[in-house]
Amino acid sequence: YLYVTRGLLALANDSAEVAAVLAHEMGHVTLNHGIERQRREAAAELAGRVVSEVLESDSAGRAALARGRLNLASFSRNQELEADAIGIKQTGRAGYDAYAAERFLKAMDSYSHFRNAFQAENPNLDFLATHPAAPQRMELADRHAREFGPPGTGSIDRDRYLAGIEGMLFGDSAVEGYVRGRQFYHPGLGITFAVPNGFVIDNTAEAVLATGPGDTAIRFDGVALPRSSSLTDYITSGWIGGLDPSSIKQERIGNLEAVSARASGGEYVFDVTVIRVEGQVYRFLTALPTASDASVGQIAAGVAGSFRLLTEAEKTQLKPLRIRIVTARAGDTVDSLSNRMDGIDRKPDMFRLLNDFEPTDAVKAGAKYK
Structure with missing residues (x-):
């Protein structure tokens, strides 16, 4: 099956771009790339295990596995370029604008930069990237497209496409919670909180993540915890490594019971705050490089301090975004x-x-x- 996401449809600007993406994925299927990758992954894992067992050296096994991952990454990049080539040919033969693939690759690259505005990027260090660098793919896509003529050749179908996505949901649904700028709302759970200026929120299936300047990161999630269980006992139960017991502090956020603590690990310092809402505990984990001039406690206190319960009126007013x-x-x-x-x-x-x-x-x- 090929799955088309709402995010893809929102990013595309015409039918030709969607056709190009579908043709690219069909290229992977036609060329049996999924099966080939599974075989290579199994072989790489087996090689690492054999080396480790024969030489009785974990470091040798890790080195073999690293070499296997490097080969897999190179293999995956070649697969992407092959799928690009066959996809563009299929798109052009179907009568669509063959340059649509190049346009959508550019849009995806722009989206990546938009989402990773605060993350340093050095493509020369990305040895294990499974996709080729966007400029390389766009250049090759342009070459393949020119086989069908100059830009403007083929159908784009922009107006009909835009009419088709009018009113489409954009972003998350009520079940997943809503991101509104720097604020996260979850009407189902009845909670909300905000992140500082300059942070970007990413609402994933496992947790709400936020990244900000200076490699600062925030993670928010929730777990069930019996009301009879102590928050202090919970925060010291071992799920946070490097916890400083002397930093544990009981507090209240609004009228909610909370406990915070500090931890350290590697080149980062962490602030952990857990907040009880009936039989649920919500967890904020704020990470900051040890060399940073910012205060992890100040950032964490601001985020956790913004946590509150939604009113019934607020829950009713929250609606999904639409294109x-x-x-x-x-x-x-x-x-x-x-x-x-x-x-x-x-x-x-x-x-x-x-x-x-x-x-x-x-x-x-x-x-x-x-």
Whole structure:
């Protein structure tokens, strides 16, 4: 099966781009890449285990496994390039714009930079990346597309595509909780909290993650805990390594019972705060490099201190975001249109991302935008 996500549909700007993604994934299937990767992964693990057992050396086994991972990464990159090539050919033969793959690769690269705004990137150090660098893929995609003619050859089908995604859900649903700028809301659990300025929230299936300047990271999740269990006993039960027992502090956040503590490990210092809400414990873990000038306690206290229960009125008012297609009028700009977006941080950047805008591109009167 090939699965199409709402995020993909929101990022694409025409039917040709979606066709290019589907053709790329079909290329993986046609070339049996999934089966080949499984075989190579099994072989790499076996090689590492054999070396470790024969030489009775864990370090030798780890070295063999590392070599296997490096080979797998290279193999995966080759698979991506092969799928790109066959996908672009299929897209062009189907009558779509063959340059759509290059456009969508650019959009994905822009999305990656948008999401990782505070993470240092050095592609030269990314030896184990399973996908080739975006510039390399875009360059090769352009070469393959030119076999079908100059840019503008083939169907794009932009207007019909935009009409099709009008009203589509954007981002998370009520079951997953909502990210609204620097605020996280979960109407089902009835909770909310905020992260500091400059942080970006990522709502994953396992936890809510937030990253900020200086390699600062925050993790939020929840676990069940009987009301009879002590929060102090829980925080010292072993799930946090490097905990400093002398730092444990009982406190109240609003009218909720809470306990916080400090921990350290490697090059990071941590602040752990657990908050009880009936039979549930919500956990904040804030990590900061030891060399940082910022205070982990100050950041953690601000985040945990923002935690509170939602009122019934707030739960009712929370609604999912939806994509709206608008026609630009004379005088509209990126700022004027992006200011109409709700629940989004860095609005101009998100508008440019969704609409495949270069920094110097201007809004055109009469054109349709997401």
